[in-house]
Amino acid sequence: MTSKEIFVGADVGSSRTKVAVLDAGKNLLGYAVKKSGTDFAATANECLAISLKMAKSEPIDIANAIATGYGRKNVEFATDTKTEIGCHASGCYLYFPKAITIIDIGGQDNKIIKLDERGRRTSFKMNRKCAAGTGAFLEEMSARLDIPLEEMDGLAAKSENMVKLGSFCTVFSATEVLENIRHGKKIEDIVKGVFFSVTRRVMEMDSMTENVVMTGGVVAHNPFMVKMTEEMIGRKILVPEHPQLTGAIGAALYAINAGQ
């Protein structure tokens, strides 16, 4: 193994593609996040190019690459695949090496993964078929409210009087949102209700252990979601430095371990 050797993890999610480049010492050298779009292979390649540039590396330096996520089979430069459940687990354990419950809120699905103190998965759950509690729900609501997605977090944080949404279903929730607009409710209160709905759906999936870690794109872009969850469980939540990258980092860790 030369000192230049790098290990790549590519996490092709339904919404965003993430690539992480690690050295053999598990240090993050480069990364990229882009909209997955419709050509997963091309997006993964673009992310790789950006990540390599950031890492000051060349494709020839890649010792191994593993792909994960919804489009994991479409990554041309990967030698193998792992599920996003395994990769999020591995990525989180790198930052928090103890028994943890991981809440990952992605674009299309949510996961709750439990690890023991040695980092072994003891159980995991994914959301059921519907979009309630996922990033897709937030995207739908931002469209309904005609608010850019990136402004949702700031609005939710401003709310002093949350509007609770009662429905499980994204479509029914959208109807509820419209009804609340019609009744003159403040937009920030509705947005906070939307956030609460996501948090609630996720918390219903499984019980939490002592140490809770939150990851995923929704968490990366909406820190208020973490605050809300902390209030709900009554304790501090651990968030890795790059919450959107944990899947890609986990895949890169698998790439490192594959050679050992």
Added chain:
Amino acid sequence: MTEEKKVVRKKINAAADVGKFMQDYYLELDEASRKGKPKIAWCTSVGPAEILRAMDFLVYFPETHSAMLGATKMATDLIPEANALGYSPDICSYLTADIGAFLKGITPLKKAFNIQSIPKPDVLVFNTNQCRDVQDWFAWYGEKFDAPVIGVNTYRGVGEVTEKHIGSIARQMEALIEPLEKVSGQKFELDKLKKAVKLSRDCSDIWKKILDTAAARPSPITFFDGTTLMGPAVVGRGTQKALDVFQILLAELEERIANGEGALEDEKYRIYWDGMPVWGRLSAHSKLFSALNANVLASTYCNSWIFSALDPDDPFNSMARAYTELFIVRSDEAKEKYIKDMLNFFNVDGVIYHDAKTCPNNSNCRYGMPQRLEKETGIPSLTINGDLNDLRLLSDEQTKTNVEAFVEQLEESR
């Protein structure tokens, strides 16, 4: 780009014999339906078929037909036909698919055996031991065909099966005789019932032996094989023909065991399946698991046609016991003991629970059972969401990711 692993699953030669058995079974029913004799009784899959055999009815099981609708992927488009009549999309998709097919005048029997339609019933006999939906299902057809609908109403959530349960169910079964005599035009003969019960018990015993071969390591059979080979246990119990075809199947599986030959090329993980199969995904699921070297080798479902209590010397009471002792009729405590015994017997590494949206009675993961069993046995489990027939209720990608992650978890725990 990573390539999908080529899957090697070994073909069971006796499947052709089972296929021939099923063909003969449906052709015989079709001929009777067209000629008007012998009389045809419809029966629920764990209904009192032995009584019907003893009275010389040919017996048709609509659930098997509906499973064919599922396996041929016809069901999903047919379900809305029944929904439009007021049968909710949330109720049994066997019922809705089957009624939908009838309304549209189509059947998978046409492509499989060149049979134009399902056989016309002279009487419909249900047992609600599996669910109430079968009664509603038969009531609809009873009205369509102007045929009597009779049956047995079971107990639910039975812990220990007591003499009280047996007495009540046996009396209900005896009460079927008079209306059946009227339809058949012949007198009931106890000796004929004893003979049918004996054949049924023999069929049950050999089916059990077939399923028990999966205890071998590697297992010569998969759950997915079982679901396509179980036809004779369902539609043929009480007949000699079913016994004959199962003898062929058993011999092949025993030979595999003797040769150390497994159903999968490399069986690394042994999985138990609880709940209904996803009929429209049998092949996909079989490939998914085998590609991960995981053999789903035993199930509650296939074992539901084992009736070890049947006793020809005491036909009514033993039928009552056999059809009440069934897993689906029992309390959670009894079900948990059953599954625990199965996990031990088959040396299982993990359990899959199928939460079938339209089949609450056979989705055993909704009241904390997986968590309780996992705690007690230490064997991890995974719940997948889906349905027996309605393919709109499942996400293939989610199932795939869940199963792959589950097998990764099993691998990491070794």
